[in-house]
Amino acid sequence: MKFISTRGGECVTGAQAIAQGIAKDGGLFVPEVFPQVSEQELEEMLGMNYAERAAAVLHKYLDEYDYDGLKEACAKAYAQFEGGDAAPLVKIDAGLYMLELFHGPTCAFKDMALTLLPYLLRKGCDLCGIKEEVLILVATSGDTGKAAMEGFKNADGIKIMVFYPNDGVSKMQKLQMATQEGNNVDVVAVRSNFDVCQSAVKAIFTSEACKEELKSKGFILSSANSINFGRLAPQIAYYFSAYLDLVSSGQIDMGSPVNFAVPTGNFGNILAAYYAKRMGLPVGKLICASNKNNILTDFIRTGVYDKRREFYKTMSPSMDILISSNLERLLFELADRNAVRVQMRMDKLAKEGIYNLYDEELEQLQQLMWADFCGEDETVETIYEFFEEYQYPMDTHTACAMYAAGNYIAQHEKDGAPMVIVSTASPYKFPQDVMYAITGNDIKDSFKAIKHLNIATAMKVPASLSKLRDKSVRFTTVADKDKLYAEVLKFVDKK
Numbered sequence: 001m002k003f004i005s006t007r008g009g010e011c012v013t014g015a016q017a018i019a020q021g022i023a024k025d026g027g028l029f030v031p032e033v034f035p036q037v038s039e040q041e042l043e044e045m046l047g048m049n050y051a052e053r054a055a056a057v058l059h060k061y062l063d064e065y066d067y068d069g070l071k072e073a074c075a076k077a078y079a080q081f082e083g084g085d086a087a088p089l090v091k092i093d094a095g096l097y098m099l100e101l102f103h104g105p106t107c108a109f110k111d112m113a114l115t116l117l118p119y120l121l122r123k124g125c126d127l128c129g130i131k132e133e134v135l136i137l138v139a140t141s142g143d144t145g146k147a148a149m150e151g152f153k154n155a156d157g158i159k160i161m162v163f164y165p166n167d168g169v170s171k172m173q174k175l176q177m178a179t180q181e182g183n184n185v186d187v188v189a190v191r192s193n194f195d196v197c198q199s200a201v202k203a204i205f206t207s208e209a210c211k212e213e214l215k216s217k218g219f220i221l222s223s224a225n226s227i228n229f230g231r232l233a234p235q236i237a238y239y240f241s242a243y244l245d246l247v248s249s250g251q252i253d254m255g256s257p258v259n260f261a262v263p264t265g266n267f268g269n270i271l272a273a274y275y276a277k278r279m280g281l282p283v284g285k286l287i288c289a290s291n292k293n294n295i296l297t298d299f300i301r302t303g304v305y306d307k308r309r310e311f312y313k314t315m316s317p318s319m320d321i322l323i324s325s326n327l328e329r330l331l332f333e334l335a336d337r338n339a340v341r342v343q344m345r346m347d348k349l350a351k352e353g354i355y356n357l358y359d360e361e362l363e364q365l366q367q368l369m370w371a372d373f374c375g376e377d378e379t380v381e382t383i384y385e386f387f388e389e390y391q392y393p394m395d396t397h398t399a400c401a402m403y404a405a406g407n408y409i410a411q412h413e414k415d416g417a418p419m420v421i422v423s424t425a426s427p428y429k430f431p432q433d434v435m436y437a438i439t440g441n442d443i444k445d446s447f448k449a450i451k452h453l454n455i456a457t458a459m460k461v462p463a464s465l466s467k468l469r470d471k472s473v474r475f476t477t478v479a480d481k482d483k484l485y486a487e488v489l490k491f492v493d494k495k
Ligand SMILES: *Cc1c(COP(=O)(O)O)cnc(C)c1O
Pocket: 108, 109, 110, 143, 226, 263, 264, 265, 266, 267, 268, 269, 270, 318, 319, 397, 424, 425
């Protein structure tokens, strides 16, 4: 299977697409064609466990990776999840389900891909004949950095270094990163905000001098961010798995449609659902849920993408985003794979902050998706009401999806398809907000909030969070923004 750039420039193998991350023309890699999964193959997947299903889906795209290797890597990655099933589907009510994607090492759905990415990346480099050690640099506003380090810790042939804004992450997130284990990780707090962190890391990525110097020391740079196809591919698998679980438990017949509601930020998660649909999975409507930053809601309702608007910090921070980079992959499909049109729109977005779809593209998009957004008060109310009715605690991101799904169902009585809410984080990851929503108690300390939430909901506390309190701090470096490359050199020179 070959991969092409959304901006027309390149044609590479899957291994190259993953090793490289982004195309040289600035576009994103997409499969040349969507591999198909027949109903017979779906039937065969019914009897598989999650890791086997994931390997089967991945091998459709990454056919130069050997299948046994993929199976083994998936088994190892998903064995790290608590509870035996990496992506359990929980029945809430008739026709309403939660797909829980938060049982991994950092209690958020990014673990679904980041536990597997080290294998996909190292193997991809090996397949491309890259002999150097891989150095991953991540600028993070909190969640991605931790999930990436958990995924990459102690991985052979890879080192990972994370930069975060010293005053820009929550106490819990800081503690999660400062206590990170692994012999190949480093963490640096930067005396600045996230945007500055990100620009400083980008500057290293685009500097030929830095790249040369690192190469002479035996390293090549790579990134673990969500536009890498190696992040997208593992996410396609859980849509298949949820569907198969519905069939095997007798909730639906094979072939009947299922709707999914997805809390959306960078558009990676919901895009994976779209890819599953294009592969032949009977996906009905995709509900694209945003928080107060509702740029995607406006886009899907009107066809106009306009980032010239205020940015809000919300209690669902992983969805606080104005430029959803993975949307480019869907644009490419809506434009009938016209790379020139994609390039034109991305230029327009960069220069003017706005672009719009043609009428027939908008019509196609609205066939596929329905969008809504959930404000801060609605987030709190949704968590409260849902807990009252079902005794099921939801995190703040998942609540946005539930809210949007509720509105969709109320306005589309004729659509009788079951609704799966994609649950992206454990409520214990945002314990103060969830505790406040459920009980009205405003608790300042994270660990106290976890304890009280546990008493209020009787939901089990994930071991990785409860253990955090007793872990020793390993990383205390704080650096100025112009000293990041010096920190990189210190890290790679340390033997
Ligand atoms: C990253 C994240 C999202 C957004 O996912 P995208 O793939 O960026 O759309 C939603 N919820 C949580 C908890 C996340 O960490």
